[in-house]
Amino acid sequence: MDSFLEDKWDAYVEHDPFPGEIVEENKQITELNSQLKSDPNNADLQNELARVQKSLAEHQQAEAKNEQDKQIVASDPNSWKKSLDDTVAQRDYLNKQLTDTQDQITNLTNN
Numbered sequence: 001m002d003s004f005l006e007d008k009w010d011a012y013v014e015h016d017p018f019p020g021e022i023v024e025e026n027k028q029i030t031e032l033n034s035q036l037k038s039d040p041n042n043a044d045l046q047n048e049l050a051r052v053q054k055s056l057a058e059h060q061q062a063e064a065k066n067e068q069d070k071q072i073v074a075s076d077p078n079s080w081k082k083s084l085d086d087t088v089a090q091r092d093y094l095n096k097q098l099t100d101t102q103d104q105i106t107n108l109t110n111n
Helices: 003-014 018-039 043-075 079-110
Strands: none
Touching: 003 043, 043 079
């Protein structure tokens, strides 16, 4: 496996993608909930709260996926290589099928 991909993977699993965003969004949610207590019918606040909650959920999901990837790599450091090798093999197979089909079309067109 080429070292460029290994370096990219190492950087990915060591990177904590959303820690600051998650903290900030939790603060925003607390503030918006506080504001909504005094103005519960404010549609703008409700919409903003929904937007921030959705963003927080997406960031938490990405964070959970990152943690899952870290655990997989820790338990089997070569698992990502196997998956990548399988993907490359599938791509090569599909490229060969495409080339064969194009050759057949060319042969049929020429005959």
